[in-house]
Amino acid sequence: MLTLLFLALLQEPPRLSADDFAKLHKDLAPPKDERWRAIPWQLTMLGARETAAKEKKPIFLWSMNGHPGGCV
C-alpha cells in the first residue's frame, strides 16, 4: 500500500506555488509589441475584398490549416 502511494506521489508533478504561477504566467505572456499583430488583418475574405476595393489596394492572404492568427 505504501509502495503504491509512493509511486503515485512520484508521478504527481510538483505543485505550483504562487511565485511559480506568477513567473510562468509572465514568461508565457505574448510580447506586446509584435509587429505581425499590428497589421490590419481581416478575418473574412469578403471583408478584405470590400476594404481592398475601397482603398484600391491588393490583398495579402495568409491561409493555413489552423488559423495563423490564433493557433499555430
Add this chain to the structure above:
Amino acid sequence: MDEWYQHRQKDAEGEFYREVVYQGPRGKTEATTQGLYAFRADGKFLGYTNNRDVEKVRAMIKKALKEFTPPDEVAEIKEGKKDAYFVRTPPDGGLVADVTSKVLGGYDDPKSDYEKLFQAALGRDHLWIRKDEAEALAKGELANSLKQRIARYHLVDNTRGEPPMWERRDVKSLEVTLKDGVIEGSVHLETKSGDRGYVASIRGVVEVKDGKVTRFDVAVKGEFWGCGTYTPNPPKGKFPFAVTLRLSSGEATLDRVPPQGSRDLQDYLK
C-alpha cells in the same frame, strides 16, 4: 485564415476564397490550399508562395505589388445566407481567454534557424467560456464543463503545428478546485496507447468585480510526451511543457479568431 473553413463553406465567403486560391499552383483541389497569396479585390490572382523564408515571401509580395493595378470596377458580392456549419462567434455573454503554450526544454540543439524558431515558439489559441460558466466563475465556482474544455482542447502542444486534441477517455484524472479566488489542481491526460500524455499541476487566480469576472489567469506546468501527425519532432521522451490562460482584451481583430477546437463546435462547447 484557417482554410478548413473557407475552403469548405458553401456560401459567398467560401466561393470567393475558392475563386482566388484555385488560380494558384495547387489548382482546384480538395486537398489543402494553405499558403500565402496576393490578389486583387476582383479576384485576379497576383502571386503565391508556401515558403516561410522571409526573402521568398518578400519577393512574392514585391512581384505582386509590381503587377498590381486597381481594378476599374469591383462587382458587388452579396453576402447572402452564411453556411451555418462554419459560423463561429464567441458565446453571448461569455468570456474569451488568450491561451499560450511553450515547450520549456528538452530539445536537442537546433540544426537550422527554422528549427530554432519552432523550438522557441509560443503556441497560441483562444478559450471560449460560456455565459453560464462565466456566471459560475463570478460566484466562485469552476464548472466541470469548463475544466474539461480547458483540459481536452487547450492542454495541447500546438507549438509546432496543429495538435491532436484529447478524447474524453484520455482524461485520466482532472482534479481542480476554486477556493477564495485561487485555482489549484492537477491533470493527467494520456492516450489509450500511451504514446502521448501530459501530467501537470494547475494554479490560477480569479477576480470578480460587480458580479463580473475581471481576472482569469491560469498556469499549467508539467511533463508532456509524444506528438501528433502535424506536430512532429518533439523533444525525446518526457519534456517540460506549460500552458497559460488570461482574459482577452477583445480589442484586436485577432482576438476574434475562434478556438482551434471549435471546429467541433458542439463538443467544444459541451
